[in-house]
Amino acid sequence: MRWLWTGYLKKYKWFLLAAAILMALEGGSLGAFSYMMKPMFDTAFASGDTGALLSVSLIFGGIFVLRGVTSVLHKILLAFVSQKSGADLRIGLVSNLMVQDNAFHQTHPPGHLIQRVQADVQSINGVWAAFITGAGRDVIALLSLIGVAVSIDWLWTLVAFVGMPLLVLPALGAQRFVRRRAREARDLGADISTRLDEIFHGIVPTKLNRLEKYQSDRFRRDTKALVKAQIKATAGTSSISGMVDFTAGLGVFCVLLYGGSEIVSGEKTVGEFMAFFTAVGMMFEPLRRLAGVTGLWQVAAAAIERLKELMDLKPTIADPAKPKPTPEGVPEITLSDIKLAYGGTPVLQGTSFTAEAGKTTAIVGASGAGKSTIFNVLTRLVDPQSGKITIQGVNNRDLTLHGLRNMFSVVSQEALLFDETVRENILLGREDVSDENLKTVLDAAHVSDFLPKLANGLDTEVGPRGSNLSGGQRQRVVIARALLRDTPILLLDEATSALDTKSETVVQKALDRLSKGRTTLVIAHRLSTVREADKIVVMDKGEVVDQGPHKELLARGGVYAELHRLQFSTEGVTAEQQALTPVASVDTADNERRPGLFGRLFAGLMRN
Numbered sequence: 001m002r003w004l005w006t007g008y009l010k011k012y013k014w015f016l017l018a019a020a021i022l023m024a025l026e027g028g029s030l031g032a033f034s035y036m037m038k039p040m041f042d043t044a045f046a047s048g049d050t051g052a053l054l055s056v057s058l059i060f061g062g063i064f065v066l067r068g069v070t071s072v073l074h075k076i077l078l079a080f081v082s083q084k085s086g087a088d089l090r091i092g093l094v095s096n097l098m099v100q101d102n103a104f105h106q107t108h109p110p111g112h113l114i115q116r117v118q119a120d121v122q123s124i125n126g127v128w129a130a131f132i133t134g135a136g137r138d139v140i141a142l143l144s145l146i147g148v149a150v151s152i153d154w155l156w157t158l159v160a161f162v163g164m165p166l167l168v169l170p171a172l173g174a175q176r177f178v179r180r181r182a183r184e185a186r187d188l189g190a191d192i193s194t195r196l197d198e199i200f201h202g203i204v205p206t207k208l209n210r211l212e213k214y215q216s217d218r219f220r221r222d223t224k225a226l227v228k229a230q231i232k233a234t235a236g237t238s239s240i241s242g243m244v245d246f247t248a249g250l251g252v253f254c255v256l257l258y259g260g261s262e263i264v265s266g267e268k269t270v271g272e273f274m275a276f277f278t279a280v281g282m283m284f285e286p287l288r289r290l291a292g293v294t295g296l297w298q299v300a301a302a303a304i305e306r307l308k309e310l311m312d313l314k315p316t317i318a319d320p321a322k323p324k325p326t327p328e329g330v331p332e333i334t335l336s337d338i339k340l341a342y343g344g345t346p347v348l349q350g351t352s353f354t355a356e357a358g359k360t361t362a363i364v365g366a367s368g369a370g371k372s373t374i375f376n377v378l379t380r381l382v383d384p385q386s387g388k389i390t391i392q393g394v395n396n397r398d399l400t401l402h403g404l405r406n407m408f409s410v411v412s413q414e415a416l417l418f419d420e421t422v423r424e425n426i427l428l429g430r431e432d433v434s435d436e437n438l439k440t441v442l443d444a445a446h447v448s449d450f451l452p453k454l455a456n457g458l459d460t461e462v463g464p465r466g467s468n469l470s471g472g473q474r475q476r477v478v479i480a481r482a483l484l485r486d487t488p489i490l491l492l493d494e495a496t497s498a499l500d501t502k503s504e505t506v507v508q509k510a511l512d513r514l515s516k517g518r519t520t521l522v523i524a525h526r527l528s529t530v531r532e533a534d535k536i537v538v539m540d541k542g543e544v545v546d547q548g549p550h551k552e553l554l555a556r557g558g559v560y561a562e563l564h565r566l567q568f569s570t571e572g573v574t575a576e577q578q579a580l581t582p583v584a585s586v587d588t589a590d591n592e593r594r595p596g597l598f599g600r601l602f603a604g605l606m607r608n
Helices: 002-035 038-049 050-098 102-107 110-152 155-158 165-201 203-208 212-265 269-313 370-377 401-407 422-427 435-444 471-485 501-515 550-556 559-568 577-579 599-608
Strands: 331-340 345-355 360-364 384-393 409-412 489-493 519-525 535-540 543-548
Touching: 002 038, 002 050, 002 110, 002 269, 002 331, 002 535, 038 050, 050 110, 102 409, 102 559, 110 155, 110 269, 110 370, 155 212, 155 269, 165 203, 165 269, 203 212, 212 269, 331 370, 331 543, 345 370, 345 384, 345 519, 345 535, 360 370, 360 550, 370 489, 370 519, 401 489, 409 471, 422 471, 471 501, 489 501, 535 559, 543 550, 543 559, 543 599, 550 559
Parallel strands: 345 543, 360 519, 360 535, 409 489, 489 519
Antiparallel strands: 331 345, 331 384, 535 543
């Protein structure tokens, strides 16, 4: 709770103080109301003094006016603090989650994180809502009513609370039960969020594979478990209020028997008894509400524990203590004996090669060879267990993460677009881009080719994950974004593998223009897309097994030549003849050269 106060509530301390004063006035009005019962009965009614009756009536009216005004004002103040602090907490949580390492996000599904950011923070706001509707006021009211009761007769007060000791142990047990059930419900809610994320993002394969019933059954099972946990938590919370009702009934019974006998004997006045009985009668209602709040607090406490766990997380990949300046110009990149394993499984095993400045280096190999992992270690999405990566002679671990990643533009097979307009997906919040510069980028990326076909041009909404655009259009938007970033290093990860022939041709032209004047690293399964690279690095099982230009690799034989033979073998044409074929002829249209059946199947498998 301390971190919640220092990090998110302390800044609103004056609002909270003002709200506390207003709640104190509202809560104290109940004590004043019960206390005024004595003069009303003993002075105004018993003596028949009309002047006293008028005074008592005015005081009662003033009490209710004060109560109404303070109630409105403190609710407004607490609502302000609740919403602002809740927003601050969500923003802080999301900011902290985004800087966590890839390993964290691989073990924490998006649905679970969404549940933390939304539902857990909402649980804390639920406690705020209870305070807004009177919990703080009820505390003051309870204290003021106890004060009135004690001032009339302390012994009567003890009799009224005779059942309270019986409430303590059951209430503590119920609170622990509620907290356990609340935590269970939060975990189940996170599972459901993950399930929904999978259902709606995978709606097409769900339909094509007729998985509607399968997904519905899984969702139904999780939902039933959640409902069961929530009912148990509600039952626990309600039982606490029920215990208060039991002790209240016992207390009233004892007061009537004991205090009533003193009224009959004349030891106490009717006004004293009415003031005391009113105070006690009004006392148990705020006590009952406060008991309900303790149940809500247990629910919030479970959420606070979970949120604190996330807020205390520190990324293992962080800025160095003494960062070096970011290299300027187009850099050379060198990987030296890089070794990396995930959970004991080797991924990179002594990988070493150099990507020359301003040139294109292609990385090829079968799936699982470690190609994409190289991009991850370059940008420090993950750090290797050993080895060194230098950019223009500077170790990438000696650069700030911001400075390092600001050197890279990435175009991958999965073009990441946000549910915004085409314009916003290219600019990404930048306001320093002129219309002329934007047009240049759009033309270079061939985005201008399809803009006239869109309903609102640049201001057309692309839909969730760019669903309103075709695959080729999405890739061109991403390329325009990369052109606008104008970074010295370009990473291309299967950027055209999911496109049809026509779209691939257009996107490839845009990529060729994008790579000029940059150090470019290309991951590709289709060797036809990297034949003209300055260097081709061949990987197998996490190791660099060969490197060099296309023709030299073919001439040496080995893994690359075998991959080439499998991908480009044709009926009646030998691999040796293919190797002697000019580069341009291999990239011609299908009517000039069509791969054999096995070649087409292999290429398809490699793309997938």
